Amino acid sequence: MNRAPIVLTTDFGLEDPYVGVMKGVILGINPKARIIDHSHYVEPQNIAHGSMLLSTSYNYFPDHTIHISVVDPGVGTERSALIIMTPRAYLVGPDNGLFSGILGKYSDDSRSDTANIHVPSGCKAFRITNSEVFLTPTSDTFHGRDIFAPVGAHLSLGATPSELGDPVESVLGYAGPDLVITEDRIVGEVIYVDHFGNLITNISNTLLTEDANVIVEMSGSCIRSIHRTFNDGNTTTPNEPIALLGSNGYLEIAVPNGHASRSLLLSSGDQVILYKSH
């Protein structure tokens, strides 16, 4: 039996019984399962957001973690259901690109945003076909409860992916928002706004470490240096926005003791330009 946790990532929110019911189904199959809520506030049906959260949190969960991830606008259509084995986790969810951020960690393919991703070496993917483990009747609108929860629970009991599905060579990718990198600038965008109002971008910290002398430009706002933390005493003006190497690995924009999204009137989808000033 796999003693690692089952980690849930969905766009279901916590207002409704959807998440609680999935946990009921899991514990009905494996009464000893340990279930962690990662986030249930992926923006509804926003696969890019879900993929980013999964890939940035991925390394913080224990080895052999079983991720059940459901951001699933195509539920009930012909889209496949997947189990992916990576070197450190099982991924269970719809075949719609939700796992493309994680798979990108194992892939040399710079074109991983294309429609089809070849399963990276070291990983294996399976299309879920064993309907014997599904809840019946199997709804057309809630596969989180009827398919993904029981599949994840059976994996936690020791079932192998090949008992639950058929191997596939490729899975669907997802074209996340473009990052345009030229000699003097990087053009990215805000992916989401967090609980504190911080703007999380798609510009990786690794693009910044070599030369921290940068200018970040957003509509009507310009930040001249990258800060190390929220309140380091280097801000001179209240409500002055700062840029940070975010704890999730991506550049973020914050207003110390304030709410950057409301102060700057920026939210997901808005452009962020980073000038390298040599």
Next chain:
Amino acid sequence: MNRAPIVLTTDFGLEDPYVGVMKGVILGINPKARIIDHSHYVEPQNIAHGSMLLSTSYNYFPDHTIHISVVDPGVGTERSALIIMTPRAYLVGPDNGLFSGILGKYSDDSRSDTANIHVPSGCKAFRITNSEVFLTPTSDTFHGRDIFAPVGAHLSLGATPSELGDPVESVLGYAGPDLVITEDRIVGEVIYVDHFGNLITNISNTLLTEDANVIVEMSGSCIRSIHRTFNDGNTTTPNEPIALLGSNGYLEIAVPNGHASRSLLLSSGDQVILYKSH
């Protein structure tokens, strides 16, 4: 010891410490208890909403589950506190009709919405009287913490209901919103709006399966057929609402990739009419 989970359903929300404190009390009594959050966003003091969520999720929790359910506008008054044993679960909470949806599954009484429900055969009900297990001082405003959490925890340790209370023959019912069924139409209403903006009605899917050729009418909006899932390619217009056989067993109204409640300006309490068009 009962190894099934303790399932919490309340209108407490997750912003405040109320739910966390209940879990602390439970684990103080039974350190091995497994606790699941079903929903803490029952509309405040809305017993009909709580009863519907409990009855529609009920079958997805394991056998012997201990439900601690607290939607309790009468806390601190003369209302009783209950333990109900059903063939598959223990129900712990106030005697105010919150469990009438579940009891309806075991009852032949078509008038189960009346003030008093005779406890169905196969079920047993107990009025909680054993104040030795209550926290002291016992508050008049938070029985979830002081009475229901310890009672549920003691049940999970193997206490029997008769050790905690006295048997009763009837419990309070709750008159949910009326469903008016005539030869050519069913008049129901929206019970709640979920996280996606879908409108969940009180019209059971079972009333629709015989003849799916129906018209759903809401204020200013008309839906001519029942869809199987959210995005099945049959919608021609963006923002066009669809009707679905909902995964919780009741008709729901959705806007694919949209938010039905905001698009249609409808929310809980609004009327939904279903015409059977032969």
Next chain:
Amino acid sequence: MNRAPIVLTTDFGLEDPYVGVMKGVILGINPKARIIDHSHYVEPQNIAHGSMLLSTSYNYFPDHTIHISVVDPGVGTERSALIIMTPRAYLVGPDNGLFSGILGKYSDDSRSDTANIHVPSGCKAFRITNSEVFLTPTSDTFHGRDIFAPVGAHLSLGATPSELGDPVESVLGYAGPDLVITEDRIVGEVIYVDHFGNLITNISNTLLTEDANVIVEMSGSCIRSIHRTFNDGNTTTPNEPIALLGSNGYLEIAVPNGHASRSLLLSSGDQVILYKSH
């Protein structure tokens, strides 16, 4: 091994992956840890709010509970990180006054709101120094994940505080909102608004029990008596506010079946005056 739960209290909210990632880190170190969410909706960076929630919920968690508490506007600066042992719990978090409410329970010092609190007798405090247990690289913006979660997890495995830090004699206090007590009145304020719209004040129930014949005055509103519970039949007017001895130990203002904050247009920081009418 400590079998008591790890209890999380933060201002992180549940929308983002921050809390889920902390749980992943904890279970990666101690796969058997039991983790409870106390509240993740401390008002962002509001140490007084966090301190009050921790101290009012404190007695409801089991002996030996490990509290990991993160309301941390100074993360990444020179502020210390603490482990405090009290007679019934371990407290892990930033040294910024967040635990001053709990420490006040063990202190005779009436001036516990001053900048430095001498660690009360019966308690011990340690400045966390053992960076071997930190996640690396250790971020400057998310010590909840990189320092406090692993420290709490190691405590749950049986590590002693002295293995993780160096003893200190005093910790930082936090000046909560003033309570002005004179012969005929008590002037306090609303600390927070709960999920039901109830206004939770900083006026302790113990200041009221001797003489319940009081008048509570807020801007434009006057309440002439203290009620025992929400719906005790003593209110004559719909939407009439009542005052209650709150279940968390402090006076609260409620509107039965209503939302006091919206009805009275009051929220955190607003003044509440209590006149003792002999």
